Amino acid sequence: MKALRKLRRGPGHVDLVNIDSPRPREGEVIVEVQYAGICGTDIHILHDLYPKARPPVTLGHEFCGVISELGPNVQGWKVGDRVTVESAADFCRVCEFCRSGQTQRCEKRQGFGSGRDGAFASFAATRQDGLYRLPDPVSFQEGALCEPLACAVHAVMERSSIEPGKTVLVTGPGPIGLLVLQVAKAVGAMVVISGTQRDEERLKLAERMGADHCVRIDQQDLHPLIHELTSGMGVDAAYECSGAMGALSDCLQGVRKGGEIVQVGLFGHTIELNYDDVTFKEVQIKGSFTHNRGTWKKAIELLRDRKVDLASLVSGEFPLDQWEEAFRLFEKGIGLKYLLYPID
Ligand SMILES: [Zn+2]
Ligand SMILES: [Zn+2]
Numbered sequence: 001m002k003a004l005r006k007l008r009r010g011p012g013h014v015d016l017v018n019i020d021s022p023r024p025r026e027g028e029v030i031v032e033v034q035y036a037g038i039c040g041t042d043i044h045i046l047h048d049l050y051p052k053a054r055p056p057v058t059l060g061h062e063f064c065g066v067i068s069e070l071g072p073n074v075q076g077w078k079v080g081d082r083v084t085v086e087s088a089a090d091f092c093r094v095c096e097f098c099r100s101g102q103t104q105r106c107e108k109r110q111g112f113g114s115g116r117d118g119a120f121a122s123f124a125a126t127r128q129d130g131l132y133r134l135p136d137p138v139s140f141q142e143g144a145l146c147e148p149l150a151c152a153v154h155a156v157m158e159r160s161s162i163e164p165g166k167t168v169l170v171t172g173p174g175p176i177g178l179l180v181l182q183v184a185k186a187v188g189a190m191v192v193i194s195g196t197q198r199d200e201e202r203l204k205l206a207e208r209m210g211a212d213h214c215v216r217i218d219q220q221d222l223h224p225l226i227h228e229l230t231s232g233m234g235v236d237a238a239y240e241c242s243g244a245m246g247a248l249s250d251c252l253q254g255v256r257k258g259g260e261i262v263q264v265g266l267f268g269h270t271i272e273l274n275y276d277d278v279t280f281k282e283v284q285i286k287g288s289f290t291h292n293r294g295t296w297k298k299a300i301e302l303l304r305d306r307k308v309d310l311a312s313l314v315s316g317e318f319p320l321d322q323w324e325e326a327f328r329l330f331e332k333g334i335g336l337k338y339l340l341y342p343i344d
Contacts (some may be wrong), residue, residue: 002086002344003121004323010324011048014059016321022125024071031085031126035144035317035339036119038330040266045114046327049268053114060111060340061087063119064134064143074128084146086130086296089116096226104154104290120320122342132296141222141317142303145310148298151264152179156187157298159288160237160260163222164188169226169235169254171195172209172242173202175208175313175336176264178209180239185210186307189236192229194222194250198333205336210310217250218294225256233257234281239264245271257281264288 001021007013024030042059044050064084067077077083077266088229091098091106098106113120117125134143162184170181177193184191192213193206203214213229215222226235234256240248243265251261252273259285280284291299302308315335318326319342326338 001122002320002342003058003117004060004320004340005058006045006053008055009048012056014046016323019058019121021123024069024074024125026072027074027128028071028125029067029074029077029128029131030069030071031063031083031119031124031131032068032125032307033063033064033065033119033122033342034140035064035341036060037144037148038326038338038340039148040109042113043331044325050114052111053118057114058117058119058121058124058142059113060118060120061114062144062147063124064110064140064146065119065124067131068123077128077131077228080281081131082134082140082143083131084134084143084300085112085124086132086293087112087127087290088130088292090121090127101292101294120323120340122344129293130301131323134147134299137306138303139311141314141339142310144302145313145337146296146299147291148337149179149183149303149308149310151176151288152183152293153299153302154291154295155180155239155262155264155288156183158295159262159286160239162187162189162237166190166236167192167230168195169251170239171238171240171247171250171336172244172265173199173214177239177241178202178206178313179308179338180241180264180309181206181211182209183302184239190229191227191234193240194247202336209312217246222250223253225240226307230256235257236260237262237264243267245273249273252277252281252283255283257264257279260284260286262286262288303342317341319343
């Protein structure tokens with residue numbers, strides 16, 4: 001089969017090559033890939049900026065498909081089942097974190113597309129307990145976006161404690177920010193989302209997705225608005241989804257005393273900011289990294305109940321042999337999510 005692989009360490013070294021199709025081991029199934037989404041992690045691996053990548057490895061961790069083969073001791077699944085797949089290919093199952101269900105914290109966690117062969121290929125071998133049935137009305141395109149949706153569900157529903165009627169700020173209307181917005185709306189929060197000049201189109205989409213206030217910070221001052229909306233108290237929670245220092249400053253300034261800041265975006269470098277407000281305001285700063293099995297169940301429920309719109313995030317679909325164009329568009333920030341599909 002054709003597979004898009006990182007062949008060795010160093011910038012570049014990503015190519016479409018022929019490899020043998022995977023065989024299922026005990027407890028595994030083979031998924032015939034329908035779509036796999038391109039994510040920032042894939043770009044980081046391309047440029048050798050993701051230390052967890054272990055080439056040679058097939059890229060792609062946001063995917064869905066149809067079960068095509070069952071390994072020994074697989075129960076509850078059959079050939080032809082439509083599935084989406086948790087992006088953690090494996091974890092140790094015995095450490096403190098695995099035993100408490102926080103598998104995203106396992107030191108031995110291996111992700112598809114970095115530690116294990118991923119889904120920019122025709123077939124992928126996956127553990128049976130990483131599979132989730134795609135509800136009938138959910139398309140394969142939407143199924144491929146369950147992984148970023150689960151990231152947003154983890155940030156909003158598991159790493160923060162917002163309730164209906166609370167006010168939140170989301171900084172950065174990229175794919176994850178737009179999903180965090182939608183999950184926060186599904187929970188019943190009032191959402192302010194902020195972006196910059198280059199986010200014009202994304203903020204329009206945010207409005208269609210239910211944002212109560214969309215702010216282009218080069219045109220409008222964010223903080224008088226937050227002051228007005230919260231009677232001077234500040235937002236209950238802020239989700240930093242941009243990885244930009246100014247956005248984190250906005251979160252620190254905009255959050256109420258005792259409020260929560262959930263860091264979802266990555267900066268990729270050391271940042272400088274006035275941290276004293278964390279003390280003065282008794283802010284709770286929390287990181288949010290990927291998801292676990294409990295998160296995925298919530299994500300699939302939101303999707304099944306049509307509480308979130310994933311289809312509007314898809315900006316294009318490309319066959320695997322046009323990966324370079326899809327990567328280029330994604331990296332330039334043109335559109336939101338691009339999907340790749342197999343060619344053999
Ligand atoms: Zn991803
Ligand atoms: Zn573990």
